[in-house]
Amino acid sequence: AQSVTQLGSHVSVSEGALVLLRCNYSSSVPPYLFWYVQYPNQGLQLLLKYTSAATLVKGINGFEAEFKKSETSFHLTKPSAHMSDAAEYFCAVSDSGNQFYFGTGTSLTVIP
Amino acid sequence: NAGVTQTPKFRILKIGQSMTLQCTQDMNHNYMYWYRQDPGMGLKLIYYSVGAGITDKGEVPNGYNVSRSTTEDFPLRLELAAPSQTSVYFCASSYPGYQETQYFGPGTRLLVL
Numbered sequence: 001a002q003s004v005t006q007l008g009s010h011v012s013v014s015e016g017a018l019v020l021l022r023c024n025y026s027s028s029v030p031p032y033l034f035w036y037v038q039y040p041n042q043g044l045q046l047l048l049k050y051t052s053a054a055t056l057v058k059g060i061n062g063f064e065a066e067f068k069k070s071e072t073s074f075h076l077t078k079p080s081a082h083m084s085d086a087a088e089y090f091c092a093v094s095d096s097g098n099q100f101y102f103g104t105g106t107s108l109t110v111i112p
Numbered sequence: 113n114a115g116v117t118q119t120p121k122f123r124i125l126k127i128g129q130s131m132t133l134q135c136t137q138d139m140n141h142n143y144m145y146w147y148r149q150d151p152g153m154g155l156k157l158i159y160y161s162v163g164a165g166i167t168d169k170g171e172v173p174n175g176y177n178v179s180r181s182t183t184e185d186f187p188l189r190l191e192l193a194a195p196s197q198t199s200v201y202f203c204a205s206s207y208p209g210y211q212e213t214q215y216f217g218p219g220t221r222l223l224v225l
Contacts, residue, residue: 009152032211043116043202043216044155051211090154094210099170100145102155 002027002093006103014111019078021106023065023091026072033074034092035065038105044090050074061085086110114138116217118203124223125193133188133220135203143206144186145170145214146178148199155202161186162208193224 007022025031032051036044048059055067061084065076074091091103119134137144142163147155147170157170161180175197177189186205190197200221204214 004154034213036216041218043204043218044214045216046213049211049213092155099157099160100210100214101157101171102147104152104154 002031002095002099002101004091004093004101004103006089006091006106008106009104010107010109012109012111013081015083016080019063019076019081019085019108021076021089021091021108023074023076023103024072025074025091025093027093027095032094033065033067034094034100035059035063035074035076036090036092036102038088038090040087047076047089081108081110083110083112116203116205116215118201118217118220120220121218122221122223124225125190126225127193127195129193130189130191131193131222133190133201133203133222135186135188135217136184137186137203137205137215137217138184139205139215140183141205141215142183142208143212144180145204145206146176146186146188147202147204148172148197149202149219150199158188158201190222195224198222198224 005024034049035047050067058064116137145160146158156172159178161167203217206212206214
């Protein structure tokens with residue numbers, strides 16, 4: 001089975017600062033990787049996904065992530081945090097068995 | 113286009129009671145999923161379906177049942193509710209393929225006492 005590890009269950013950044021949320025995966029085959037965002041009392045929404053095309057993936061709201069096979073990582077970044085970025089972020093990996101594996105999530109707080 | 117809808121939004125059950133969580137999507141997606149979300153645990157896949165009449169177990173299927181008689185609907189059944197099933201349940205759907213984006217419903221919060 002695949003697995004996903006998100007380092008840091010809580011991350012706080014100042015408004016305007018760099019956002020870096022970490023995700024490492026284990027996969028025996030080339031994976032498909034996703035970042036989802038969850039705002040309070042809502043379902044998850046896709047931020048971006050890697051599907052073996054470009055290793056640098058750009059998503060919505062200024063977020064991007066880089067797939068690094070040698071490091072088995074797919075970290076999420078945003079150059080400048082905005083108050084509206086405060087949410088829970090989930091990294092996920094899928095395999096050919098149609099199963100999806102989510103990380104435990106990182107709660108992002110943006111300090112004004 | 114409502115996307116993925118779930119009912120009810122919130123429910124309190126007594127131990128041993130049963131209930132069905134409803135999920136409907138209007139995007140003509142073949143694939144549908146049920147997850148549970150527990151604090152600090154992320155989402156765990158309960159069951160999934162790749163089309164009407166076809167379902168399969170995910171990571172944590174025990175205590176749950178599903179059926180898929182139509183493309184649109186994918187209900188989740190709890191037969192004998194237990195406190196361990198207190199959670200937030202999310203339904204999701206997607207086009208075929210494990211590279212596809214999943215679209216999530218707003219969730220059902222279930223409390224078993």
